[in-house]
Every structure is written in structure tokens, then in C-alpha cells.
Amino acid sequence: MTAGCDGAADGPTAGGEADRAAVPGGWAALRLAEFLERVSVLPDASAAASAAVEEAAEALEAELVGLVGAGGVLAAVGYPAGRVPEAELRAAAAGQRPQLDVPGVGPCGVLTVPVVGEEATLVLARSGAAFSRTEVGLARAMARVLGLTLGMRRMIDAERALRAESERQGRERARLLAEVRGRQRLLERLYAIQRAISHRAPVQDVFDAITEGASVLFGDQVVGLRLLDEDHPGSVRLVSSRGLSPAEVEAVGRSPIGEGAGGLAVAEGRLVVWDRYARADAPIEHFARAGLRAAMAAPVHQDGQVVGSLVVASYDRSDGYGRDEQSMLLAFAEHASIALNDAGALEAMRRAFDDAVRRATHDHLTGLPNRTLVLDRLGHALARAARPQQPVSVLFIDIDRFKAVNDSFGHGAGDRVLREVARRLRDVVRPEDTVGRLAGDEFVVIGEDVGEGAARDMAARVAAAIAEPMALEGRELVITASIGVVGAQGSSDPEGVLQDADVAMYRAKEQGRNRVQVFDQALRTVRLARLDLEHDLRRALRRGELAVHYQPAVWWPTGAVIAVEALVRWEHPDRGILPPAAFVPVAEESGLIVAMGEQVLAEACRTLADVRADRPELDAVRMAVNLSARQFADPDLVDTVAAALLAAGLPPEGLWLEITESVLVEEAEAVSTFRALKDLGVHLVVDDFGTGFSSLGYLRRFPVDVLKIDRTFVEGLDSSAEDRAIVSAVLALAGALGLAVIAEGVETAAQRDQLDRLGCHAMQGLLFGPAVPAAELGGLLARLQQPGGLRAAHGAAASSWAATRSSTSSRP
Ligand code: C2E
Ligand code: CA
Ligand code: CA
DSSP states (O other), X not given: OOOOOOSSXXXXXXXXXXXXXXXXXXXXHHHHHHHHHHHHXXXXXXXXXXXXXXXXXXXXXXXEEEEEETTEEEEEXXXXXTOOOHHHHHHHHTTOOSEEEETTTEEEEEEEXXXXXXXXXXXXXXXXXXXXXXXXXXXXXXXXXXXXXXXXXXXXXXXXXXXXXXXXXXXXHHHHHHHHHHHHHHHHHHHHHHHHHHTTXXXXXXXXXXXXXXXXXXXXXXXXXXXXXXXXXXXXXXXXXXXXXXXXXXXXXXXXXXXXXXXXHHHHTSOEEESSGGGSSSOOHHHHHHXXXXXXXXXXXXXXXXXXXXXXXXXXOSSOOOHHHHHHHHHHHXXXXXXHHHHHXXXXXXXXXXXXXXXXXXXXXXXXXXXXXXXHHHHHHHHHHHTTTXXXXXXXXXXXXXXXXXXXXXXXXXXXXXXXHHHHHHHHSOTTSEEEEEETTEEEEEEETOOHHHHXXXXXXXXXXXXXXXXXTTEEEOOOEEEEEEEOTTOOOHHHHHHHHHHHHHHHHHTTSSOEEEOOHHHHHHHHHHHHHHHHHHHHHHHTOEEEEEEEEEETTTOOEEEXXXXXXXXXXXXXXXXXXXXXXXXXXXXXXXHHHHHXXXXXXXXXXXXXXXXXXXXXXXXXXEOOHHHHTOTTHHHHHHHHHXXXXXXXXXXXXXXXXXXXXXOTTHHHHHHHHHHHTOEEEEEEETSSOSOOTHHHHSOOOEEEEOHHHHHTTTTOHHHHHHHHHHHHHHHHHTOEEEEOOOOSHHHHHHHHHHTOOEEESTTTOOOEEHHHHHHHHHHHHSTTTSSSOOOHHHHHTTTSTTSOTTOO
């Protein structure tokens, strides 16, 4: 491939686009900076020439590089000494060899670049991939630098000779000296630009280095760099300038392609030189009127296409621009091109990097910092606070009943609420405070230099801002938040601080929501105790300290056992048998509940299978196992259940799974898990029915089989008409939906009889027996089944009870 060029007109270069512009680090700029550094400091012309061919060969991975002058080959690499095929190289330099056969390598593609001002040509030959546009650009820029260097060298030599010869030619000498200095300055400027690029300066800094350099070099009043305006096709935009007032920048900031020297250089892709500005073809009105005398513009390329121009212009230059100056501007524009290509690549990289960082550290819904960034910011704030008296306070904010918003209005509306809350939080804190979103409906505010008093005020402001009515789906919605506050000076552990704030928030929820709770010593003690407990529980799981006890549910008045409920116990080595209330909450919080639940489930299935094997007449008895919300969210739940049944050899209809109402109300995704469990053949029970949310809509969506009326309603049966009404209503509802009902916590005969009268025959409670260890279960069941134990006989009602949804206990 041959890329002959005169430096003025320059169409797109054909060839392979194995473009290294995309290589991280601004490859071409780095190479050119190296080249400049090496070539421009060399003491004599032949050393500069040798260095140039070496650098070019390395930078462009060319097997052969030769510098061919009028008198022959000046320098070459790639051939053993003395074996350089002069004739071939000359032919290539003359454009007569699109390929060269390099001994030991084979056929190589050829790139030729003129060394402007030197009557020399740089010839590069490479096997494999053709030279890309970026590579051609780099080779051309290298050749220009080399030309400038060689020219300077020659002038310095000439100057020395002159000085030696005579003082008479003083004027000539002064001219030469000035030129030498000019060229030296040019090299310095170019070098500055390359450094700006290779040091990852922002692209605007690179543009400014270019105009600044041109302004110093040419000493002209006006310098401008124009680029195609992507937003306004057909126009060029001034991206950097010198010597223009802000008003002028405003006036000439955008101009049509073809207008002005710069516009024309873009339109025609060539060097434009106007010695009489006012008389030129298409001057810019403003400048013509302002009395601009001369202007010169060179095209700037990107990926081989003209994308802009570099313009210098003067109000007092009466003799226009000489050849040297023209070649200087071209050299400069060439550098601007390289800068643009590489800066473009760098800019793209930087943007991609910034994007990635943003995505990794911000919440995509609200744009707020996410947990990662919050922890990072908190870490820094704590580090600052560790020094003088500079307290840091953290607010942990959780929207109350947010799931209900999602359920009633849909997830889209829920998202809008979260965005609105994010906006309000930002509005109500100082700019220097961090507002972040941790997850779901959990937000956090980090207040720097905020003591406890100020933190309380801040929390009150936040609460008030959130409680402002918001318009949602044409309705007005008032939401509230529970807020935990923690002062964190002196602490060094951001995770710990966040957990403290979380604990305080949790306490605020426990105390009835819509309130602020400051993390205090009492909570700290609770938290530490919880941590200890979690640690012990982990060990208990490993050591098998968890046991399952079983409590029967019976059919009244027959006394036949319908089901047994598995209730977990911790046989603590020091503290004796602990009830679930002492450790299930911690197990849920820490996630240990999943492993724990798996153990309970396996154990319970095994126990019932054993009972059934021993006493076939009990094969209508079901095993009820409690599931926490956390277990329900576990994607492996269905598999775990199936495996437990299989391992125990228990048919699926032998198992009931109990879930509290809140799981059904809060977990919209639970429906599919529910269906999968149903498909498996297990039955589903709503536990603690009546204590949760008021919406009963979920009963239609979820395929449940049994409702367990909460103990609190049973408790009030003999004293409270209201509780009796509630139980009646539940029975009626269940009847209508074809669900079975069990009453829990039956302790007295009065309660039992009241239930019986209301038509509720399935009962569980201390009256019929407490939960007993597996070893005692057989005996308990035998006692219950015995005539005289409770009352006689096993009724047909019990065996068919709850086997289908149509048979219900609620029908009299
Ligand atoms: P629950 O599912 O409502 O279980 C019934 C609770 O009421 C049991 O308490 C039981 O011992 C108690 N109880 C039974 N009859 C009476 C009565 O007549 N009067 C009174 N006052 N109480 C009665 P327990 O065993 O302490 O269990 C408490 C809770 O812990 C359970 O409530 C259940 O939500 C949870 N739980 C128990 N075992 C497990 C388990 O294996 N996994 C999960 N996730 N939760 C469990
Ligand atoms: Ca239960
Ligand atoms: Ca219950």
C-alpha cells in the first residue's frame, strides 16, 4: 500500500483498519512523544536519521524502514549492514513498489511518507496486516518531525559555518537564527501537545494546547481550532481559540462549512492561505469588517476524514505567510489530528470507565449512591471524624408498609414513590451530606459534622418531608418512614455503623413505625447479644443441638388427630431448652433460618413417616411445618421440600407448609413458588390468620388450603363479642372460599365449646396437649386416639378433613 502525500489535500486512506487508535493509552500519541524526544535532541543529522528509522520501525512494527534522500539511502534498518538494496528502496520511495520482498521475511506491504522540506522519503515495509489509518497518520507525523529536525540541524550547521566565515553576513545569520529558534519552539510545542495527550489530559486541554502552541509559534493575534459540529450538520464549531473576546467567540463560534479560511479548509480538505482576507472568496463577515489582514488554515483529520481545521490569522501581517510557515501550520495540524484521534480514544475510554464506575456505585432507579458508595463515603467521613471534634451521624430510613404500596398500586408506582422519596431526601439535607439507597425501600443519610442534637433535627426534617402527601395514580398518598439514628464519631467500621443505624430503625418499626429512634447503649447491648446468639446458633446447627417437638391438632368432638405441627427447639448446653422466640428472629435476620428450616423439614418428614409405618391407622395425620419469609424467598425451597419428602418416603399430601399472612401480602413473587409447591402436592396453610394486613385479596391469588385462626382471637372467645364476630366472619369467609380452618391456642374447655358452637371443629392448643419430643409423639397420638383419652373414636370426618378444599371444618 502506498500513501503518497503532499501534506495538503488528503483523502481517506484505504487499507486495513486494525486500528490501534482504540488501543488503551493513546498508542500513537505515546509513540510520537517518544519519537520527538529521541529525534529532537540528537546532535547531528545522520544520528537523527538513524534514530528516526529505528523508532519508526519499532512503533509501526515494520520489518524494513529506510530513509531515502536525493543522493541515496540516508539510513535504514532491517537489512544486514552492507546489504541494503539501494535500487529497490529508491524505487519504493518513488512510488514504484507497492510491495518489497524482504529477505528472510517475504513480501511486505509498503508505506511511503515524504519528509517535508528535506527532499527525502521515509519508506516502511511490513508483512502481515496493512497499515491502518492511525498508523499512516503516525508515520506522517514522524516524517514531519524528522523533516523539522533535519532542517534545524542543517541551519544550525550553516549558522556555525557562517559565524566562522564572517561577521559581514550578519543579516542572513539573524534570519537563520530566528528560523532556528522558531523551529525549536515548534518542536517544543509539538512535544507539549504530545505530553498533554500521553498524560491523559482531558480532551479540552489537548485542544487548548494546540491553539496555545500555534499562537506562540506564529505570533498571530487569532488562532482557532474548529471541528465539525455533530449537532448541526454542515457547520463547524470553534472548540478552542486564542485572541477572541467572549463576544466574538459567541459571534463566530459556529459557522457553515466553506465559510472563512477554516471552513474552506474543511470543505476542500486542503491548506488555505489568504494573504488579503477581505478579498478572499468566502471570508467570515465579522472578521472582514474587523479588518483581519491574513489568514491560513490547515485541515485536521480523524480516521482519515477531514473533521476540522486549525486557523491562524493576523490583523497586521502585510506580507502573508511564507512557505516555512505554511509547512509549520501543516505540521501542527497533523499533530492536532494525532491528538484528536488519540484524545478521542482516550475520551471514549474515560467515558466508558466513568460509566462503569457510575453503574457500580449508584442506584439505577434513583441515581443515588448505592450501598457500596455509601460505605465508602461513610468510611471517609469516619476517618475525618476520627481527627478533631467532628461528629458523623447516620440516618437509616425505611419506608413504612412500602410493600403495600407496591401491591395496591403496582411496581411502577412503587418505583415512582422511591424516586420521589430520593428527591425529597436530597432536598432536605445539605449538599455536602450523602444520601444513598441501600436496597428496596431503605435509604441512608450521612451527615458530616452533625452531632446528636442536629441529627435528631435532621431526622425530623426527613420524616416531615417524606410524610408530605404525594400524588400517585390520581390519588393522594401519605407515606411515613421509620428512622434509626446513630452518632458515629470515633468508630472506624462503616458496616458496623450502618448495622447500628439499622438496629435503631428496626426498633422504631417495632414501636409502631413512623418514628425516630436513636441508637443508644441499650440497643448496643441488644445488638451485641444478638451477635453472640448468632454465633452460638451457627455452632448449634453444626452440633445438632436443634430438636423438633410436635403438637397435635385434633377434630372435636371426635378427638381424632388431624395433624401435628413441628415446632423447633434449641437444646442449649447451658441454658436448657429454648423456645423459637429466643432464636428464630436472629436466625431469620442472619439467614441461618434457611439451613435451620431444612433440618426441621427433613426431621419432621422422617418423624411422620416413622409414625405412619408403626401405626398404619394414623395415615391420615399430616405434618405441619412452619416456613419463614426468608425461606420462602429461597430459590431452592421447592427442591428442598421435594428432597425432604423423597428422603423420608412421605407422600406430598402428608405435608402442610405454614406461612404467615405477611409473606403472602409482601412477596408479590411468592405466587409462583406457591404454585410450584402446590404442583408438588403439598398443602398450604396461612398461619396466624387475622393478625396481618387487612387485605384479603391474596386469598384469591394464592392457592391456600387451610387458615389457622390466631391464638389472640381464640383467647377472647368467651369474653369478647368482637372476637366471636371475627371468628364467625373468618369461618364464613373460609366456607365461601372452600378453605379449612383450624383454631390455635385452645386452652380451655369453654373456648373449645364456643368454637364447636360456631362450627369450628379443628383445634390445636394446650387443652389437647403441648408440643412433645419425637420420642413421646407415638405415645401421645396413641393416647389421643384411645377411647376415653379424649373422646371416642376416629371419625370419618377427620380422615377426609382437609384432603380437598371442598371439605371444610366450617360447615356445621
Ligand atoms: P406458631 O406457628 O403460631 O406456633 C404455635 C405456637 O403456639 C407454638 O409456640 C406453640 O407451642 C404455641 N402454643 C400451642 N398451643 C398453645 C396454647 O394453647 N396456648 C399458648 N399460649 N401457646 C400455644 P412455639 O413453639 O414457641 O413457636 C413459636 C413460633 O415460632 C411459631 O408460632 C412459629 O411461628 C415459630 N416456629 C416454630 N418452629 C419453627 C420452625 O421450625 N420454623 C420456623 N420458621 N418458625 C418456627
Ligand atoms: Ca404455625
Ligand atoms: Ca400460629
